[in-house]
Amino acid sequence: xxxxxxxxxxxxxxxxxxxxxxxxxxxxxxxxxxxxxxxxxxxxxxxxxxxxxxxxxxxxxxxxxxxxxxxxxxxxxxxxxxxxxxxxxxxxxxxxxxxxxxxxxxxxxxxxxxxxxxxxxxxxxxxxxxxxxxxxxxxxxxxxxxxxxxxxxxxxxxxxxxxxxxxxxxxxxxxxxxxxxxxxxxxxxxxxxxxxxxxxxxxxxxxxxxxxxxxxxxxxxxxxxxxx
Amino acid sequence: xxxxxxxxxxxxxxxxxxxxxxxxxxxxxxxxxxxxxxxxxxxxxxxxxxxxxxxxxxxxxxxxxxxxxxxxxxxxxxxxxxxxxxxxxxxxxxxxxxxxxxxxxxxxxxxxxxxxxxxxxxxxxxxxxxxxxxxxxxxxxxxxxxxxxxxxxxxxxxxxxxxxxxxxxxxxxxxxxxxxxxxxxxxxxxxxxxxxxxxxxxxxxxxxxxxxxxxxxxxxxxxxxxxxxxxxxxxxxxxxxxxxxxxxxxxxxxxxxxxxxxxxxxxxxxxxxxxxxxxxxxxxxxxxxxxxxxxxxxxxxxxxxxxxxxxxxxxxxxxxxxxxxxxxxxxxxxxxxxxxxxxxxxxxxxxxxxxxxxxxxxx
Numbered sequence: 001x002x003x004x005x006x007x008x009x010x011x012x013x014x015x016x017x018x019x020x021x022x023x024x025x026x027x028x029x030x031x032x033x034x035x036x037x038x039x040x041x042x043x044x045x046x047x048x049x050x051x052x053x054x055x056x057x058x059x060x061x062x063x064x065x066x067x068x069x070x071x072x073x074x075x076x077x078x079x080x081x082x083x084x085x086x087x088x089x090x091x092x093x094x095x096x097x098x099x100x101x102x103x104x105x106x107x108x109x110x111x112x113x114x115x116x117x118x119x120x121x122x123x124x125x126x127x128x129x130x131x132x133x134x135x136x137x138x139x140x141x142x143x144x145x146x147x148x149x150x151x152x153x154x155x156x157x158x159x160x161x162x163x164x165x166x167x168x169x170x171x172x173x174x175x176x177x178x179x180x181x182x183x184x185x186x187x188x189x190x191x192x193x194x195x196x197x198x199x200x201x202x203x204x205x206x207x208x209x210x211x212x213x214x215x216x217x218x219x220x221x222x223x224x225x226x227x228x
Numbered sequence: 229x230x231x232x233x234x235x236x237x238x239x240x241x242x243x244x245x246x247x248x249x250x251x252x253x254x255x256x257x258x259x260x261x262x263x264x265x266x267x268x269x270x271x272x273x274x275x276x277x278x279x280x281x282x283x284x285x286x287x288x289x290x291x292x293x294x295x296x297x298x299x300x301x302x303x304x305x306x307x308x309x310x311x312x313x314x315x316x317x318x319x320x321x322x323x324x325x326x327x328x329x330x331x332x333x334x335x336x337x338x339x340x341x342x343x344x345x346x347x348x349x350x351x352x353x354x355x356x357x358x359x360x361x362x363x364x365x366x367x368x369x370x371x372x373x374x375x376x377x378x379x380x381x382x383x384x385x386x387x388x389x390x391x392x393x394x395x396x397x398x399x400x401x402x403x404x405x406x407x408x409x410x411x412x413x414x415x416x417x418x419x420x421x422x423x424x425x426x427x428x429x430x431x432x433x434x435x436x437x438x439x440x441x442x443x444x445x446x447x448x449x450x451x452x453x454x455x456x457x458x459x460x461x462x463x464x465x466x467x468x469x470x471x472x473x474x475x476x477x478x479x480x481x482x483x484x485x486x487x488x489x490x491x492x493x494x495x496x497x498x499x500x501x502x503x504x505x506x507x508x509x510x511x512x513x514x515x516x517x518x519x520x521x522x523x524x525x526x527x528x529x530x531x532x533x534x535x536x537x538x539x540x541x542x543x544x545x546x547x548x549x550x551x552x553x554x555x556x557x558x559x560x561x562x563x564x565x566x567x568x569x570x571x572x573x574x575x576x577x578x579x580x581x582x583x584x585x586x587x588x589x590x591x
Contacts, residue, residue, distance in 0.1 A: 121310070121312075121314055122314055122316060124310075124314075125308070125310065125316075126327065127275070127301045128302075128304075128307070128308035128371075129302075129328035129370065129374045130303075130305065130374055131302055131327070133302070136302075139316075139327075140316060144317075
């Protein structure tokens, strides 16, 4: 189909796996941090906010290099984790880590808007009905912010699909291992006559991106349909 | 169940310093907007934490500033009906009502008198499909279904228009009559308070200025300035003698004689309260004759209270009930009113609004 060779299919499959894993893995943390920033007052809130936004403002290559320093086999965290058998450097898991970190600020920003717009009065009502803070969050706060959570997840997924600079710096672009769609496109464009292969991958990216938007619209409409 | 509240709290520029005791039943918190009524019941609910003081319900300490006791709101077993319904938009009416009892089946029959709310047919609907009155009834049902130990109502009629309010009050009365738990009812409308409450707490600028049994406080001429000269007036306990008299009036029996008032929606023999505003009562030393007013009750002056303005408040005893009249100082002097004097109170029938009639007797 589309005349894609095994190398291109490998890149597509890897990109999807990296992006889906990165999005799902970082989503709970993004929800938690977004809620914290939207609803709580605490010392160091400004610092946390700046930290969350950091990957958005840093050059991706710098983020990738910092990841390499931290999570590389020689790095502080990476060395410790490799003793436990968890290796990020030059593996697809590393690509997922880079994608997750790059997607995180976008997800937090989108989800935070949802929490800020949702009505704390409903949470008070739930509390007076005997619901614990965790139950209030699960049954009232989160459903109210669900459209924003979906939007944040789609945004994060799209960012993960497109991540290039941090990924290539951290885990390089090993075909079949860490070569995602963007790095494959880049690689094809480096060799004479690679334009047609690159073009096919561009088309695939377009289909995936449009598909993600369509799915999120559909889910958002299902969620919104039940509300006033 | 006795209730004891004594709290101080700084809320921005506003200082709350409220204390009162009540013997349970329905305690009304009455006062103008912004006087701190809602802050008091938020503190009882645990939605805010006072700076100092205590809140006790029976033998349960909900808050004590000295020992540091603060029961979190979700463990207080309260039912809170807010000004606006605050229904969960993503849940059906049935799910909303069941929220306070997640692991049990709920029943709208027999259960704390929920049947009077008339919402059985709404269970499958979503909040967006409800009218304002329906939504507020659902909110009340939801609060009661959690089997609270105390019920808090913050102007539950505020979101309704006047016609709906009149329709809704009987629901509240029936409900309040059936529950045995303490109820705190916040309102700035004396007509609601007069019909529902047993105990009255009058607030102003974050402080409690009066607290006492409703019937006593409303017939106390010294309290007239705190309640408001327009709103002040005693409560008569009446029995409906003939609800549907031919001329559009109802005949009500009081301990001192019969009253003819605008038609009430009640069965003959029903006991109810009628609030007679002090400014609607005219006094006469002799029994008036040839007067258009239908209601003339013999009474005795018990107390005369002179305030700052041109008016005086006259407390009267009529049979076993208390009445209050607000007349000018000049009239009082001309008539030679003194405590113990026998006179006649004249009440114009049409001046008593339908919203001033209803509720249980004050006992």
